[in-house]
Amino acid sequence: MFKKVLVTGGAGFVASHIVDRLVNDNFEVTIIDNLTTGSEKNINKNACFYSVDIRNELDTLNDIFIKKRPDLLVHYAAQVNVVQSNERPIYDSQININGTINLVQFAQAHKVRKLIFASTGGALYGNCRQIPSPETSSFSPASAYAISKYAAEFYIRMMCEKSGVPWTIFRYSNVYGPRQRLASDGSVVPIFLQNAIESKKSTIYGNGNQTRDFIYIDDVVDSFMTVINENINGIFNIGTGIEVSINELHKMIGQLTNNKRRPIYRPERIGEVKRSALCIEKAMAVMDWKPKISLREGLSKILQANP
Numbered sequence: 001m002f003k004k005v006l007v008t009g010g011a012g013f014v015a016s017h018i019v020d021r022l023v024n025d026n027f028e029v030t031i032i033d034n035l036t037t038g039s040e041k042n043i044n045k046n047a048c049f050y051s052v053d054i055r056n057e058l059d060t061l062n063d064i065f066i067k068k069r070p071d072l073l074v075h076y077a078a079q080v081n082v083v084q085s086n087e088r089p090i091y092d093s094q095i096n097i098n099g100t101i102n103l104v105q106f107a108q109a110h111k112v113r114k115l116i117f118a119s120t121g122g123a124l125y126g127n128c129r130q131i132p133s134p135e136t137s138s139f140s141p142a143s144a145y146a147i148s149k150y151a152a153e154f155y156i157r158m159m160c161e162k163s164g165v166p167w168t169i170f171r172y173s174n175v176y177g178p179r180q181r182l183a184s185d186g187s188v189v190p191i192f193l194q195n196a197i198e199s200k201k202s203t204i205y206g207n208g209n210q211t212r213d214f215i216y217i218d219d220v221v222d223s224f225m226t227v228i229n230e231n232i233n234g235i236f237n238i239g240t241g242i243e244v245s246i247n248e249l250h251k252m253i254g255q256l257t258n259n260k261r262r263p264i265y266r267p268e269r270i271g272e273v274k275r276s277a278l279c280i281e282k283a284m285a286v287m288d289w290k291p292k293i294s295l296r297e298g299l300s301k302i303l304q305a306n307p
């Protein structure tokens with residue numbers, strides 16, 4: 001069992017929810033985040049926070065590992081904006097590849113007992129022929145972000161296997177929930193919700209028939225806790241396996257908010273994945289986990305929290 005957990009990106013959307021659950025379950029949690037997209041508001045008051053850049057503040061990172069002696073490293077800090085990754089691929093790779101290599105080296109040097117990494121399913125599998133896409137799908141990364149996550153996965157696997165550090169890689173679909181930023185990476189759920197609340201029109205790129213697999217943050221946190229409590233290793237898709245079109249999402253949000261404004265359709269964006277849903281059979285079988293919250297329930301929860 002793990003006691004001391006170091007979480008990178010713990011001021012961001014996904015990892016701040018993981019931190020909250022870890023703190024609640026009495027783990028000793030340390031957060032590393034340079035607050036580029038994360039927010040101080042998300043930082044759990046019972047976690048120890050260090051504002052550090054994983055790319056280059058190596059002496060500070062080393063001191064934190066010496067002082068905190070984590071037995072579990074949870075690496076979720078990343079450049080997550082797909083558009084920005086294509087505009088600034090070197091910046092993206094410095095965080096997502098070099099930053100990951102730095103952390104794996106510290107995990108090895110300080111004898112961390114396990115590493116958990118947040119990867120992406122939708123972006124890695126791209127326009128995969130098999131929907132829902134299993135972990136064995138061929139890769140078809142269509143953005144610099146997907147390539148940097150792909151490379152980071154392979155560095156982790158190679159370096160951890162050589163040094164005997166057990167690892168788990170989660171390949172997430174489209175995670176949504178409270179604390180998701182509007183401006184972040186064009187995340188469609190918070191944008192549509194905000195527009196609907198303000199009775200504004202939303203923009204849909206293409207014909208809106210493109211599909212995504214939306215998973216609520218609480219289901220993501222549950223899968224994370226299963227892996228650490230039962231010490232499960234390997235690569236797992238985490239999603240719902242359900243394809244929802246952007247038109248369907250827009251319609252559902254309209255119904256829940258009573259916003260009858262029709263969307264504005266604009267030309268399709270280059271490189272956008274047409275269909276995406278993750279096969280979660282492996283996670284359900286090995287982890288004895290399954291997503292519990294439907295899209296309608298998840299959206300309602302967000303709206304109740306922000307009336």
Ligand SMILES: NC(=O)c1ccc[n+]([C@@H]2O[C@H](COP(=O)([O-])OP(=O)(O)OC[C@H]3O[C@@H](n4cnc5c(N)ncnc54)[C@H](O)[C@@H]3O)[C@@H](O)[C@H]2O)c1
Binds near residue numbers: 052054118175176
């Ligand atoms: N949200 C999703 O739908 C989704 C889907 C697939 C994968 N992921 C992965 O999950 C992880 C968390 O994503 P998120 O949606 O919470 O994004 P986020 O932007 O909210 O969180 C990322 C965090 O990393 C921090 N960070 C960025 N660069 C850093 C640096 N150089 N040094 C230290 N900290 C830095 C940011 O300040 C932020 O708090 C990422 O690794 C992302 O690739 C997310």
